[in-house]
């Protein structure tokens with residue numbers, strides 16, 4: 001199984017994402033933002049966390065117009081798999097690959113801590129490694145994690161079971177406690193918490209491991 005991990009100037013979770021994927025058995029190629037094509041035979045694209053382009057304009061807004069973003073949009077339009085963590089989620093909403101937007105945290109502060117989540121659906125490659133309703137603890141580190149969308153979109157996401165994760169403590173003011181969502185075809189996921197930072201014993205928490213092992217199981221059997 002092959003993955004591409006995108007790298008923008010200011011990405012800082014790209015190597016963590018690659019380590020989590022590689023440790024899960026995935027062949028990973030790092031792809032610089034100036035590339036206009038993804039490597040051949042890619043099964044999934046990872047859009048990592050960080051501060052792409054210094055968070056200028058809005059988090060993820062400039063990355064959404066970078067050369068590689070055209071290839072990402074084409075990959076998703078073809079039904080390809082992709083996931084964005086934190087700044088990656090912001091890139092996916094700014095690219096209009098996923099609906100809604102990530103606003104400044106309600107408390108106006110950067111928050112860096114581990115937060116409890118509920119797994120809202122197991123019907124996706126990213127969440128199938130968990131059980132329905134399972135409570136997990138995953139680190140967050142962001143200042144713009146306050147998920148918002150219009151009421152119709154929020155109703156649709158909930159009605160179609162496209163909310164992947166919900167905060168149990170809503171640290172940032174997100175609408176309906178949403179921490180992560182899926183695309184309509186369930187092949188694209190965006191989430192603010194960082195499963196790659198809770199991946200191995202040295203992290204003191206391995207709750208993020210099943211995100212990657214579930215993805216590998218799903219795509220190997222796809």
Ligand SMILES: NC(=O)CC[C@H](N)C(=O)O
Pocket residue numbers: 048049050051052055059085086087088141142143144145
């Ligand atoms: N860890 C991250 O990816 C942070 C995303 C973004 N820079 C924010 O602070 O909201």
